[in-house]
Amino acid sequence: MRTFRLALAGSVASLLMLGSAMAEDVVFRTPDDAMKQGISAFNGGYYELALPAFEALEPSKPQIARFYMARIYGDNEGAYTDHGKAFSLYKSLADELQDVDPDDDSLAPIAAKSLTAVSMYLRNGVAAAGVKPDVEQANRALQRAALTFNDEDAQFELAKVFLRGEGPDITVAGFEDQSSKIANGRHWLSRLSQAGHPGAQAFLADLMWRGKFVEKNPTAALNLIDVAVANAPPSERVWIEDIYQNIFCNAGEGVRQQATGRVAEWHNLYGRRPAVRDGKDGLDDLAPEPVRTCANGELVRPMGVAMPVPAPQVITSGPSVSPQRTSVIPAGATTLRPAAAQSAPALSSSSPMLGLTPSGATAR
Template sequence: MIVSRTKIIVRLALSAASALSAASVAMAESSSWFSRDETTVPKLAPSLKKSAPEREAPAPKGNGIGTTIPSTVPATGDDAAYTAFDQGQYLTALKLAQAAAARNEPQANTLIARIYAEGLGVPKDEKKAFDYYKRASDLGDIQGTFALGMSYAEGKGVKKDYRLAGDFFEKAALTGNADANYNLGLLFLNGTGKPLNPIRAFQHIRYAAEKGIPQAEYDLAELYQSGTGVDANALEAAKWLSRAADHGLAVAKYDYAVRLLQGFGLTADEPKIPALLKSAAESGIAGAQNRLAYVYLDGIKVKKDPIEAAKWRLIAQKNGFEDKNFDEILAKMSKGDRLKASVEASAWIDRIAVDPEMSAVP
């Protein structure tokens, strides 16, 4: 029997509260060098606000693999297909899963669907993936049901249909699936595929956040901040934004650092400002790079370092972030300091060019 893996589907359908926070945080930000662009997950709701290009970063690359490692996995055992899959032996995993699927094992169909959906060892085939997700769902696999909702939401292998996506998300959410609750909450929040219902949106997103989904934690923070579906609560907003940052979400690190700088975060977290900004900057967020430049320039929780400040400003500038104020400061620096900062900025940019995944925004 194939053992279900609760995280076989890891993508999230859409991000709504990031659009909400774009409005509320930008309103609180007096400087012209703060804006955002939400690039963390696919955008499925056309009703969401568009935003400024601060967060533009390379889209995560697909992990389709055209060949597979020769198998060393036994062809028997309850978890053999997943063992092969985890080892990158996709054709072996496919063969074992197909045998299990022939015995009507629900989870085996979900595994086969993922292999075809991502083109792992086989040509990518979204229609075939959809058919296997549907069979898995019909047989009762919750991950298959959630993935089926994703297929309808994204129009992969089937015509896009938010109403059907919502139905399958709700079916999976009723079992306690955190990803399904998150996506269902976003549909209620936007009135896309489900009636507009901020209270239900809050309930589902909070459930997902409590289960540890970073994007849900991030969005929940904005629901508390804006008072959407719940009474506004700045302390809860700070707490959940901090949690999303701690869980590695780059945009959350950036936003939380900004709020800490504005005095809206948890006092105990203020020493984290430089580290949060640097991590977000290293992830490729231009606004974080520019903000980090000011942190080094002004010596906020770090020793003043004009050259390091200039370095990050040049990196942000290279990424298209405009800041005439800092550029005037840069022009007044000595030629030697500007040259040193330029060399360090170029080295950083070259390093990212060699390994683009180092700057991928999670």
């Protein structure tokens, strides 16, 4: 079976390579056909197939076509990286869709993502397009994406900007208040983490682990990053798993045991499953993720996955107990408090997020 799947994987790759050579000659029967191929090829990373499809789609569905082309040109890992083109496309979309209804399910997300991309480009400038940094415009674009369009990715970027002490000015008694920016950053991370945003959960877990901007809480950090890994889409898994590996490998046995007792609770409260592949291409059993290990060789695993349990040890009871009585205890087992006695993670909407200092406190 394994040989068959590997052969099938090779066949699929060969077909895609053949399709690449013929991409420029493809004629699509309908715009929907072009969009399906474009998005499918884009998701698979086959930009040489995606670009002709989106170019064919542009006359009928220009916003969708230009948005995906901008993403291709803005991908540093691809063969078509051109940040000048990416910025130009994002900027034209942001300008064109500035008055779109935030409830428009088809165009509002494109407007929000384009504004977020424009903001990130403007914050540092775009040398390839001759665009100099413009922090004020970057802040306005990001705020509009985060607040007007309620875009979670924009809110996440806004949180990171605030935690750097940047972003829109927040004044108190006529003076800029840096601590208020930090508090706003914590607010957005807390809100997004409660809603299941994997990037925010991973970022906040790292802060909790290090005790930066929030109270240090290793157990909550391990629980939260475990949820983030489960929530993460394929495009975000690498950096989120990097954080998980760091926290998991450096967590002591006591921290791990406490976190293990709350795995199901945290996942039920803050889990958000990413889209699942249908597996119809026959490649579903070929795991693309790298096998991660700690420095001591220990396998990095999700908190809900138990390691093989060693053979039980037979421990003879002490002298005060009848010699006929023995207790069988698995090695490494500990006595756990009853479930009712365990406190729930303080991430509920009715209480402050665990590890966050009060909103008015000064960040460290």
